[in-house]
Amino acid sequence: MAEFIQPENFDVAIRVNGLVNRFGDAVVHDNLDLEVHSGEILGVVGGSGTGKSVLMRSIIGLQTPTAGEVEVYGKTLDTIADEEESRDLRRRWGVMFQGGALFSTLTVAENIQVPLREYYPRLDQKLLDEIAAYKVAMVGLPPDAGPKYPAELSGGMVKRAGLARALALDPALLFLDEPTAGLDPIGAAKFDELIRELADTMGLTVFLITHDLDTLYATCDRVAVLAEKRVIAVGTIPELLATEHPWIQDYFNGPRGRSAADCHEAHGAAPER
Amino acid sequence: MAAWADFEHSDGADGAEVRFSGRLTLARLGDLPARLEEVGPISTLDLSQIQRIDTVGAWIVTRAAAQHPAARIVGASDEAQRLLDALASDKSEYRVHADRRPVWVRMLEQLGTSSVAIWDELIGIIGFFGAMLVAVFTQIRARRRLRWNAIVTRFQTVGVDALPIIGLMSFLIGIVIAQQGAVQLEQFGLEVFTINLVGRASIRELGLLMTAIMVAGRSGSAFAAQIGTMKLTEEVDAMRTIGVSPMEAIVLPRVAASTLLMPLLGFYASICAIIGGGVFAWVGLEIPPLTYIQRLREIIPMTDFWAMLIKAPVFGVLIGVTGCYSGMQVRQNAEEVGRRTTAAVVAAIFLVIVLDAFFAVFFSSIGWN
Secondary structure: OOOOOOHHHOOEEEEEEEEEEEEOOEEEEEEEEEEEEOOOEEEEEEOOOOOHHHHHHHHOOOOOOOEEEEEEOOEOHHHOOOHHHHHHHHOOEEEEOOOOOOOOOOOHHHHHHHHHHHHOOOOOHHHHHHHHHHHHHHOOOOHHHOOOOHHHOOHHHHHHHHHHHHOOOOOOEEEEEOOOOOOOHHHHHHHHHHHHHHHHHHOOEEEEEOOOHHHHHHHOOEEEEEEOOEEEEEEOHHHHHOOOOHHHHHHHHOHHHHHHHHHHHHHOOOOOO | OOOOOEEEEEEEOOEEEEEEEEEEOHHHOOOHHHHHHHOOOEEEEEEEEEEEEOHHHHHHHHHHHHHOOOOEEEOOOHHHHHHHHHHHOOOOOOOOOOOOOOHHHHHHHHHHHHHHHHHHHHHHHHHHHHHHHHHHHHHHHOOOOOOHHHHHHHHHHHHHHHHHHHHHHHHHHHHHHHHHHHHHHHOOOOHHHHHHHHHHHHHHHHHHHHHHHHHHHHHHHHHHHHHHHHHHOOHHHHHHHHOOOHHHHHHHHHHHHHHHHHHHHHHHHHHHHHHHHHHHHHHHOOOOHHHHHHHHHHHOOHHHHHHHHHHHHHHHHHHHHHHHHHHHOOOOOHHHHHHHHHHHHHHHHHHHHHHHHHHHHHHHHOOOO
């Protein structure tokens, strides 16, 4: 059997090289390069339609790129022939989709147990239940949320449940697609805090797509900016502010960008660790 | 190769000293939890030798510590300590399963809820039909123009698009009836009565019945799914806020289309079935088409045709109303759309057949034999 991936041995968790994505005539990505370092929270920003979600889908193998290569922990999903090996890679990451994508016929606890059952069919039910219970607790859901069905949850709770399922296998890598979209400011701030906290506790590498400037300031170590079909800049927010690119300037120095920055300075949270 | 999670223990005076080693992670856990359960009183849980730990490993350690109140956790790295702290608080109030009640209670409850649900459904469908009639009358009284555009669009999907499949199906049914009938009638040397069989059965019953089933499956389900999805995306609510009555804008055109088209489709289906029977009579029984048509004119009473024309719009209303009603009942989630769509088709076909039986008895009792 092939050697198992050991995420702690990698400095670069994700390496995207010369990625091209084309849908018919529409070119979404053209020669896009990106590196995500182990242990960092990388925020990915960009205008609507710049292909943030497509980038995420390319990395996790839901979208076969037209050209270019995507390596996660040194492996490329396209070229992995061995089922065992691709499963080993897949269990290294957890994905939280924008709408939560919870299985509507299962309860929250059962949703969390789906990946566990899939990868570790021999875990006994008692341990599965305990794992589900503490995951529910970790993501800050109320104690009675476990037996509830997704339809009975509020928007914020659905997001938290989605996060709990993404974390079910204790992945090294976490993908979040607009985690705070559709949440009220208080809920969004709490969610930002939760992501930061979980990333620190579990030593996660996080790939975070967002529109939310507050999220960027509160949680991200570095930010990658998608524009002109590629990543035009990657760096900490101060580094990005130093660049001349008009979109970046508009983004961070627009009215919303300024107020997020002011608010952030006022509360004194550190933008970088 | 990464090391499996493991532990060894040595018995001390006040309990066992457990030393973990390897990767204390979900993937490398193996049978460690079961083995750990078997160890007697534990005094120390030593984490200094482990290579890695994740939340599951930390949970196993936390659980052991909770089971043996005397146990101390030692040698935890910063990383391990963070995980242990995160899991330290009491999780016993977190529930995973809904409370389970005895089987007989759940059976009774199921019986009760489904009885009430069926009753509610019946009341609901009658109420919906009433609301629709009210909408029709207000529309007539206020002399508002019908939404002909919407209705004609439905004509396309309910009627024109259904022509090929209904035609083919009826044609084949005609052949089957003729063929099966001929086999039986041949025994008496009465093959020629096959024409009676095909002609009367198609016009009076089968053409329309098969059409109703097809329309219920094609259009009744589509009504339910479309309206259900519109409910989910809040289009129906948006309509209400703008002041457009969903009953007028969504339901009436659909019900009107299915009502107006059923007689046409039913007649078309009957003709197709007769053609099918005719083809078989020509090829299989060597009855020439002209004789076939001549004979049909002699044996099919006009009342058969009227019976079909009376039944058809009723079936149309029924299919349209059950479809739209089911769609309007959708709440919550996408799964409900599927459930309601199935329910619409099943209810429509069931009701059509029940009503057809009533009509059959009614028509023969008024002498339309």
